[in-house]
Amino acid sequence: MNIEQPYIDLYNQHKKAIEKNSSLVFxxxxxxxxxxxxxxxxxxxxxxxxxxxxxxxxxxxxxGLNINALEIPINPYEVFHxxxxxxxxxxxxxxxxxxxxxxxxxxxxxxxxxxxxxxxYAKTHPELVEEYYAKxxxxxxxxxxxxxxxxxxxxxxxxVPKGVIIEKPIQLIxxxxxxxxxxxxxRNLIIIEEGAQAKVLLCEHTMDKVTFLCNRVTEVFxxxxxxxxxxxxxxxxxxxxHIGSLFIEQQANSSVLVNEITxxxxxxxxxxxxALNGEYAETTICGMAIGDKTxxxxxxxxIEHNNANCKSTELFKYVLDDTARGVFSGKIFVAKDAQKxxxxxxxxxxxxxxxxxxxxxPQLEIYADDVKCSxxxxxxxxxxxxxxxxxxxxxxxxxxxxxxxxxxxxxVIGKITVPALQDNIRMLVEKRFRGELSKCIGCINCS
Amino acid sequence: xLEIKNLHANINGKEILKxxxxxxxxxxxxxxxxxxxxxxxxxASVLTGNPAFEVTEGEVSFYGKNLLELxxxxxxxxxxFLSFQYPVEIPGVSMVNFMRTAVNQQRKYRGLEPMSASDFxxxxxxxxxYVELDNKLANRSVNEGFSGGEKKRNEIFQMAMLEPRLxxxxxxxxxxxIDALRIVANGVNALKSAENSTLVITHYQRxxxxxxxxxxxxxxxxxxxxxxxxxxxxELEEKGYDWIKKEVGE
Ligand SMILES: Nc1ncnc2c1ncn2[C@@H]1O[C@H](COP(=O)(O)OP(=O)(O)OP(=O)(O)O)[C@@H](O)[C@H]1O
Ligand SMILES: [Mg+2]
Numbered sequence: 292m293n294i295e296q297p298y299i300d301l302y303n304q305h306k307k308a309i310e311k312n313s314s315l316v317f318x319x320x321x322x323x324x325x326x327x328x329x330x331x332x333x334x335x336x337x338x339x340x341x342x343x344x345x346x347x348x349x350x351x352x353x354x355g356l357n358i359n360a361l362e363i364p365i366n367p368y369e370v371f372h373x374x375x376x377x378x379x380x381x382x383x384x385x386x387x388x389x390x391x392x393x394x395x396x397x398x399x400x401x402x403x404x405x406x407x408x409x410x411x412y413a414k415t416h417p418e419l420v421e422e423y424y425a426k427x428x429x430x431x432x433x434x435x436x437x438x439x440x441x442x443x444x445x446x447x448x449x450x451v452p453k454g455v456i457i458e459k460p461i462q463l464i465x466x467x468x469x470x471x472x473x474x475x476x477x478r479n480l481i482i483i484e485e486g487a488q489a490k491v492l493l494c495e496h497t498m499d500k501v502t503f504l505c506n507r508v509t510e511v512f513x514x515x516x517x518x519x520x521x522x523x524x525x526x527x528x529x530x531x532x533h534i535g536s537l538f539i540e541q542q543a544n545s546s547v548l549v550n551e552i553t554x555x556x557x558x559x560x561x562x563x564x565x566a567l568n569g570e571y572a573e574t575t576i577c578g579m580a581i582g583d584k585t586x587x588x589x590x591x592x593x594i595e596h597n598n599a600n601c602k603s604t605e606l607f608k609y610v611l612d613d614t615a616r617g618v619f620s621g622k623i624f625v626a627k628d629a630q631k632x633x634x635x636x637x638x639x640x641x642x643x644x645x646x647x648x649x650x651x652x653p654q655l656e657i658y659a660d661d662v663k664c665s666x667x668x669x670x671x672x673x674x675x676x677x678x679x680x681x682x683x684x685x686x687x688x689x690x691x692x693x694x695x696x697x698x699x700x701x702x703v704i705g706k707i708t709v710p711a712l713q714d715n716i717r718m719l720v721e722k723r724f725r726g727e728l729s730k731c732i733g734c735i736n737c738s
Numbered sequence: 739x740l741e742i743k744n745l746h747a748n749i750n751g752k753e754i755l756k757x758x759x760x761x762x763x764x765x766x767x768x769x770x771x772x773x774x775x776x777x778x779x780x781x782a783s784v785l786t787g788n789p790a791f792e793v794t795e796g797e798v799s800f801y802g803k804n805l806l807e808l809x810x811x812x813x814x815x816x817x818x819f820l821s822f823q824y825p826v827e828i829p830g831v832s833m834v835n836f837m838r839t840a841v842n843q844q845r846k847y848r849g850l851e852p853m854s855a856s857d858f859x860x861x862x863x864x865x866x867x868y869v870e871l872d873n874k875l876a877n878r879s880v881n882e883g884f885s886g887g888e889k890k891r892n893e894i895f896q897m898a899m900l901e902p903r904l905x906x907x908x909x910x911x912x913x914x915x916i917d918a919l920r921i922v923a924n925g926v927n928a929l930k931s932a933e934n935s936t937l938v939i940t941h942y943q944r945x946x947x948x949x950x951x952x953x954x955x956x957x958x959x960x961x962x963x964x965x966x967x968x969x970x971x972x973e974l975e976e977k978g979y980d981w982i983k984k985e986v987g988e
Binding site: 674675676677679680681682683684685686687688690691694695697698699701702 | 788789809819820822826827831836839847879900
């Protein structure tokens with residue numbers, strides 16, 4: 292079946308409406324992306340790097356798309372309390388693919404910082420947005436990115452000017468809310484200028500028991516000496532498909548931390564592309580996934596060492612139960628001139644049942660000669676000796692297993708630099724392992 | 739009171755214990771000696787319920803309960819404790835969390851409320867002193883990166899925390915320096931009472947100078963082939979095992 296055709300027809304019929312409900316900057320990238328989409332289509336599980344994840348099926352249902360940007364009748368600030376106890380954060384919402392403007396919210400952001408609707412800022416600050424929009428999200432390589440760029444109308448925008456430090460984390464809650472099956476192409480753009488610092492926490496939630504597909508593209512530009520942290524916490528129901536393509540470009544001496552945590556989901560594919568373009572840039576990308584029943588979690592990462600003396604560290608952990616599927620593929624590319632590169636990659640996995648399955652694949656492409664690179668992957672069960680040791684002290688088997696699973700993912704949680712967030716994630720993970728649905732207040736996890 | 743009758747056990751289909759008989763009364767200290775590979779650690783594993791071993795014959799009763807029917811954690815809650823010959827490293831599980839969980843799970847088994855955080859920390863502090871366990875160690879993950887001697891000390895610390903009725907010390911002396919040996923032995927002795935019994939598995943008389951046994955048994959080829967008083971340990975130290983092997987006809 293040609294599942295692309297309905298979307299191609301949709302675009303051709305509604306191009307005017309899409310353009311009208313977006314901005315010139317978006318529209319400028321649209322046509323080329325559409326051509327790329329027609330050429331590439333959605334990825335199949337016959338091609339790299341999608342071998343173990345069939346995304347095409349996720350595009351089959353007859354979704355609604357909110358092309359006319361009809362207002363969603365909720366005020367998330369009132370109905371949604373995804374509060375992290377003790378976490379003091381600047382709070383924002385994107386409902387499906389629309390930024391929710393809260394006119395009553397008082398901003399205590401540092402001077403010069405811009406946060407809000409990407410569509411609106413593309414209208415009020417076209418030069419700024421134009422300079423970055425769709426510049427690193429490659430529409431000619433991945434059909435889902437091209438598809439997003441062809442259809443995207445709005446999303447989240449953040450600009451932190453030179454030297455400005457935002458102390459409190461920015462919490463962006465992405466809520467999926469609809470009465471019918473819905474597809475949302477949302478778009479984020481984050482600009483961290485020279486020497487600036489910011490932390491963003493993205494929470495993914497589903498509010499209704501319909502089938503959702505969220506196809507998101509996020510571009511992040513981290514300039515010289517800037518520090519950026521990007522946390523993603525996914526806690527959605529199992530009729531949700533999430534495709535999250537994250538593109539980060541780093542300049543000299545910048546430092547980035549990405550931590551992607553999947554607590555509960557349906558089908559998830561994270562594409563994380565990091566380009567280390569300036570010397571002495573550092574990046575740490577880590578993540579964990581807890582999957583059971585028929586959940587499917589696929590983390591693909593590409594780290595490009597394009598300049599010398601950069602360092603990347605990668606750590607991903609999966610705990611899979613029932614018939615859950617996990618996929619990890621991490622590609623490290625080291626360019627010819629990227630001497631003194633350090634790149635370390637680790638992927639460790641636990642399969643609790645024979646039916647749970649993990650596919651793990653490191654990939655190194657190294658053209659420089661003076662580099663330190665390592666990678667390692669393991670798939671196993673809980674350590675029987677450790678389990679017996681704990682039980683021999685009087686700890687009941689289920690509790691002992693819990694302790695070991697919890698210990699297994701603890702180093703990923705330990706990478707979180709915000710203490711309140713770390714505590715909260717520990718609590719959610721523990722509840723999840725105990726089989727209590729770790730839902731944050733206000734969202735639905737159906738089973 | 740521990741009573742072992744005609745105990746046979748296998749691992750991977752190979753018979754290791756070939757009919758063990760042993761009676762340990764409250765307050766008694768029994769030493770078990772024997773050549774490498776004779777089945778001493780296997781006996782300890784079987785008594786504590788290690789699922790890797792299969793009991794094929796025999797009975798073990800502990801204060802009237804059929805021990806072999808109980809899960810490892812239930813045996814622990816009944817008061818059986820093993821100081822492992824090779825303690826396991828468990829990265830990511832902190833000593834504090836491990837001990838708090840163990841203490842509270844055992845209390846729950848006995849129908850007691852969980853211990854308050856402050857009482858628990860007080861208990862930790864008190865028991866650490868028994869074996870002079872470094873604070874640094876208590877703040878780390880279970881046995882992670884501990885030296886051989888530190889691991890053994892940590893075993894005795896856990897024993898002090900859990901106050902078992904039967905302590906099985908499997909070569910707790912190996913890897914300990916002279917001072918540590920004395921500290922650990924003093925720790926064990928301080929926990930001894932008229933109700934608690936101890937099974938000391940060791941190769942050396944040295945430990946038995948501190949922890950004086952009421953009986954010494956020789957385990958050979960899966961059976962107890964000789965039992966006597968504490969003087970047997972001295973004799974073994976002097977003469978080795980050959981004469982015993984001859985006695986049993988090999
Ligand atoms: N997992 C296993 N698989 C196969 N054989 C085993 C296993 N564990 C132990 N054995 C065998 O069982 C026998 C008894 O081992 P055990 O560890 O009980 O000896 P031990 O008396 O404690 O020796 P040591 O003094 O060296 O500690 C040995 O021959 C050993 O090789
Ligand atoms: Mg042994």
